[in-house]
Amino acid sequence: MPNRTLRESFVTSGQVSAVSIGAEALLVRLMLIADDFGRLDGRVSIVRCKALPLRDVSAEIVERWLVELSEQQLIRRYSADGLAVIAICDWRQRGRAKASRFPPPSEAGVADTNLGAEEMTGSSTSTDMHSPVEGPPKVSRMPIEKHAEHIAARPEAIVALHNKLLTEFDQIPSLSSELRELIVQRIQDSPVNADFRFWIDFFKRALARADIVFGVSHKSRNLPWLLDRTNFDAILSGKPIGVRATLQNPTSRFERAASAEVNR
Numbered sequence: 001m002p003n004r005t006l007r008e009s010f011v012t013s014g015q016v017s018a019v020s021i022g023a024e025a026l027l028v029r030l031m032l033i034a035d036d037f038g039r040l041d042g043r044v045s046i047v048r049c050k051a052l053p054l055r056d057v058s059a060e061i062v063e064r065w066l067v068e069l070s071e072q073q074l075i076r077r078y079s080a081d082g083l084a085v086i087a088i089c090d091w092r093q094r095g096r097a098k099a100s101r102f103p104p105p106s107e108a109g110v111a112d113t114n115l116g117a118e119e120m121t122g123s124s125t126s127t128d129m130h131s132p133v134e135g136p137p138k139v140s141r142m143p144i145e146k147h148a149e150h151i152a153a154r155p156e157a158i159v160a161l162h163n164k165l166l167t168e169f170d171q172i173p174s175l176s177s178e179l180r181e182l183i184v185q186r187i188q189d190s191p192v193n194a195d196f197r198f199w200i201d202f203f204k205r206a207l208a209r210a211d212i213v214f215g216v217s218h219k220s221r222n223l224p225w226l227l228d229r230t231n232f233d234a235i236l237s238g239k240p241i242g243v244r245a246t247l248q249n250p251t252s253r254f255e256r257a258a259s260a261e262v263n264r
Contacts, residue, residue: 036095
């Protein structure tokens, strides 16, 4: 097995941070078993046996992790001559091999095996006024070499993050057109707001505010209230909102919730 190098930027990568801990661990193991061109047999059963030989992990979980990695453009899944192949994106490892037994995705000419047309473009043709909020955030399909650290903030992903991490707040079962418009307004307030990592920090700030978590009535404690211009700016600037109360270790509560989500 060849030696591989992990750079420091790996731990601060927005794409890596967007997947679960299990998917991140699998990515490291894929790097170890991939050939010198960053490609390997993509069959789930083979990945499970080679990457996790001593782990009691089901094929269903491995598939879920692979889907996460593919959605964040950390790997590419495609078919070549009827064989499932995985190619690790942005491969920069040095190797001695002169050729790979697996053709690159451009020669295979087959799209990712776990992505539909809508997911590959990041667009939707639905005309429903309310769309369900489900699944992990998707990354806009930009060339990874030029935008490796940018994760596009989409309304569906922001609502899903809110539901999973801010359990003190009312959950949003579906994304209405009014809420979508409000989120888009806040995204357009600043170029910084267009990155999904901004919203992770924003919700962390909101949860750390005792006056928001306990000083606001349950009826007002919801995402539209947070996105109101006055409240939104106050959270970012640290200005007080409502009645203050004491909240012990709010940040650790957020991180416990986040840890539970990524380990789900």
